[in-house]
Amino acid sequence: MLNYLxxxxxxxxxxxxxxxxxxxxVTNGAVDSAKEAVTVSITMLGVMSMWTGIMKIGEExxxxxSVKKLLKPFLKWLFPDVPENxxxxxxxxxxxxxxxxxxxxxxxxxxxxxxxxxxxxxxHRETASRAMCMFMIFNMSSLQLVSINIIAYRMQYGSADPSxxxxxxxxxxxxxxxxxxxxxxIMEAVK
Amino acid sequence: xxxxxxxxxxxxxxVIVYILSCGYSKKINVYEVFIxxxxxxxxxxxxxxxxxxxxxxxxxxxxxxxxxxLVSRALSPIVSRIGFPSEAVPISLMRLVSSSASTxxxxxxxxxxxxxxxxxxxxxxxxxxxxxxxYTMSIYFMSVKITKTRYTLAGALVANAAGMxxxxxLCRYLWG
Numbered sequence: 001m002l003n004y005l006x007x008x009x010x011x012x013x014x015x016x017x018x019x020x021x022x023x024x025x026v027t028n029g030a031v032d033s034a035k036e037a038v039t040v041s042i043t044m045l046g047v048m049s050m051w052t053g054i055m056k057i058g059e060e061x062x063x064x065x066s067v068k069k070l071l072k073p074f075l076k077w078l079f080p081d082v083p084e085n086x087x088x089x090x091x092x093x094x095x096x097x098x099x100x101x102x103x104x105x106x107x108x109x110x111x112x113x114x115x116x117x118x119x120x121x122x123x124h125r126e127t128a129s130r131a132m133c134m135f136m137i138f139n140m141s142s143l144q145l146v147s148i149n150i151i152a153y154r155m156q157y158g159s160a161d162p163s164x165x166x167x168x169x170x171x172x173x174x175x176x177x178x179x180x181x182x183x184x185x186i187m188e189a190v191k
Numbered sequence: 192x193x194x195x196x197x198x199x200x201x202x203x204x205x206v207i208v209y210i211l212s213c214g215y216s217k218k219i220n221v222y223e224v225f226i227x228x229x230x231x232x233x234x235x236x237x238x239x240x241x242x243x244x245x246x247x248x249x250x251x252x253x254x255x256x257x258x259x260x261l262v263s264r265a266l267s268p269i270v271s272r273i274g275f276p277s278e279a280v281p282i283s284l285m286r287l288v289s290s291s292a293s294t295x296x297x298x299x300x301x302x303x304x305x306x307x308x309x310x311x312x313x314x315x316x317x318x319x320x321x322x323x324x325x326y327t328m329s330i331y332f333m334s335v336k337i338t339k340t341r342y343t344l345a346g347a348l349v350a351n352a353a354g355m356x357x358x359x360x361l362c363r364y365l366w367g
Contacts, residue, residue, distance in 0.1 A: 013249065014252060022257050030248045033248050034244045053224075053226065054206075056224050057224050059228075060217070060224050126337060128337050128339060137346035140324055147318065157305065158305075171361060180350035
């Protein structure tokens with residue numbers, strides 16, 4: 001799917017630009033974005049290496065085990081195909097915890113490692129496993145306690161009560177997460 | 192508010208101190224283990240960089256050529272019929288593709304309508320329960336070279352639609 005999506009994005013983007021007369025902007029946009037990817041990666045390189053380094057200590061000291069134990073019943077229900085003591089579970093637990101606490105940048109490295117471990121368990125190299133689908137859908141339902149950056153932006157633009165959105169935010173993120181789990185579980189049952 | 196900000200700022204140092212303490216109490220050579228773990232992270236980032244370049248390039252073309260704008264404008268009359276604020280169409284679509292671009296639109300809305308306007312409150316809540324679906328999926332799946340993603344996209348869109356519908360209903364109830 002991504003194979004076609006990626007090409008379609010580029011073809012459609014350039015076609016539209018030809019009609020709107022924005023070819024020069026497209027050239028700049030493509031080159032600038034490619035450049036931006038490297039800038040993002042340099043930041044990611046530091047943050048991710050720091051995170052995996054710390055997590056490695058946690059792993060060897062048994063810290064991730066205790067976090068996992070707390071999430072275990074829930075994760076076991078979400079991922080019946082993943083062996084209980086597999087490293088994938090550690091990274092999934094780390095990703096879910098980081099996302100929930102609003103440490104988005106820390107969640108991504110753990111999430112990518114989780115995918116790598118899930119791929120090791122996957123029998124088909126190019127097709128997503130059930131566990132991968134559940135992990136991705138759950139991840140993208142953005143279960144989180146507080147969006148601290150949104151509150152900061154609201155403050156910046158002079159909101160009388162920047163934090164008034166915390167309560168509604170928790171309720172709506174619960175709604176999206178429940179919908180996500182329900183959908184993935186139904187699809188698992190159907191196929 | 193202060194408590195939550197303080198808590199958010201405290202979480203990471205606390206996690207690091209806790210993990211280090213556990214490491215020392217188990218008599219682990221924490222520095223050596225850290226370096227070993229950091230090397231793993233280094234490799235992962237090096238693996239995703241080409242993916243990131245390819246994707247950001249495609250999104251850059253869509254944005255610069257005006258495709259995203261065009262789609263937003265074309266859908267405005269349709270979504271207003273189901274009670275969805277048309278001012279929120281560009282950010283809702285951009286939200287699925289790019290985090291930085293949608294943040295840009297968010298700030299633009301705060302500037303033009305104010306964060307305490309209905310539209311300002313709605314986008315604030317909506318941003319906290321939705322995710323950059325296409326970006327996230329691409330990065331995660333391409334990092335392990337999965338091309339057949341099955342029902343993942345449908346599930347992510349269902350989750351995000353549920354979040355948006357809940358945001359709209361709740362904001363109407365609270366501030367409508």
